[in-house]
Amino acid sequence: MSLAEADSRGRREQLAEALAAVQQRIALTCQQVGRDPEKVTLVVVTKRFPASDLAHLVSLGVTEIGENRDQEIRAKLDELAEIDPRARAALRVHMIGQVQTNKAASVVSYADVVHSVDRERLVAALSRAAEQQRREVELLVQINLDGAKGRGGVAPDQVMALAQSVVAAPGLRLRGVMSVAPLGADPGAAFATVAHLAQQMRREWPEASVMSAGMSHDLEEALAHGATHLRVGSAILGSRSQTR
Ligand SMILES: *Cc1c(COP(=O)(O)O)cnc(C)c1O
Numbered sequence: 731m732s733l734a735e736a737d738s739r740g741r742r743e744q745l746a747e748a749l750a751a752v753q754q755r756i757a758l759t760c761q762q763v764g765r766d767p768e769k770v771t772l773v774v775v776t777k778r779f780p781a782s783d784l785a786h787l788v789s790l791g792v793t794e795i796g797e798n799r800d801q802e803i804r805a806k807l808d809e810l811a812e813i814d815p816r817a818r819a820a821l822r823v824h825m826i827g828q829v830q831t832n833k834a835a836s837v838v839s840y841a842d843v844v845h846s847v848d849r850e851r852l853v854a855a856l857s858r859a860a861e862q863q864r865r866e867v868e869l870l871v872q873i874n875l876d877g878a879k880g881r882g883g884v885a886p887d888q889v890m891a892l893a894q895s896v897v898a899a900p901g902l903r904l905r906g907v908m909s910v911a912p913l914g915a916d917p918g919a920a921f922a923t924v925a926h927l928a929q930q931m932r933r934e935w936p937e938a939s940v941m942s943a944g945m946s947h948d949l950e951e952a953l954a955h956g957a958t959h960l961r962v963g964s965a966i967l968g969s970r971s972q973t974r
Pocket residue numbers: 775777798826827910945946947961962963964965
């Protein structure tokens with residue numbers, strides 16, 4: 731075995747162990763709170779990690795990945811398509827970072843789900859791009875829980891109005907809500923608010939059943955509050971600071 735092969739095998743093993751540990755956390759929490767783990771979707775957040783990790787993850791059964799920068803995703807997916815076209819074809823791509831309106835067409839070209847929808851202009855741009863490219867994109871309305879600027883999201887009282895715009899826009903499918911618990915706040919309280927809005931949306935549009943909440947450090951609280959999609963990065967791939 732060459733050194734490169736040994737490295738690659740070692741990395742795959744590392745990812746396999748970390749992935750299994752996260753799946754174990756999900757299973758245990760679901761058992762504790764009486765939920766079906768089959769109804770929880772794990773989105774593995776691969777930002778700042780290389781295309782080779784995506785190939786390993788697909789070989790371990792991962793089908794949903796999350797990324798947050800348009801340029802980085804494009805390059806990574808192109809590279810993956812070269813080194814492992816079947817892995818690329820197997821992946822559903824979730825855009826979880828803020829989207830600039832002028833990047834809407836690019837994002838629509840690869841994203842299956844956009845989690846970070848937070849303004850009318852972005853909805854209009856995504857809709858136009860989806861129509862032009864004859865694609866259908868699933869959207870989540872991002873909720874901003876603490877009014878912090880720069881992280882995206884709409885205030886809780888604007889969520890339903892923005893959702894209505896998504897429903898009315900061609901090429902887009904409203905699928906639910908997304909949120910990040912504010913730094914330093916009680917994640918339980920934050921996720922309770924998100925769960926309330928998720929329910930409100932589901933009552934109005936039953937297909938909008940997604941609650942995307944919970945990351946490496948707070949996935950248990952998110953699951954307890956009904957999260958259907960977890961976005962987990964560092965607990966599986968390791969610390970991002972070491973890679974830069
Ligand atoms: C990076 C990121 C995550 C994953 O965070 P970890 O703490 O690494 O699990 C989840 N959601 C969003 C919006 C992110 O930007």
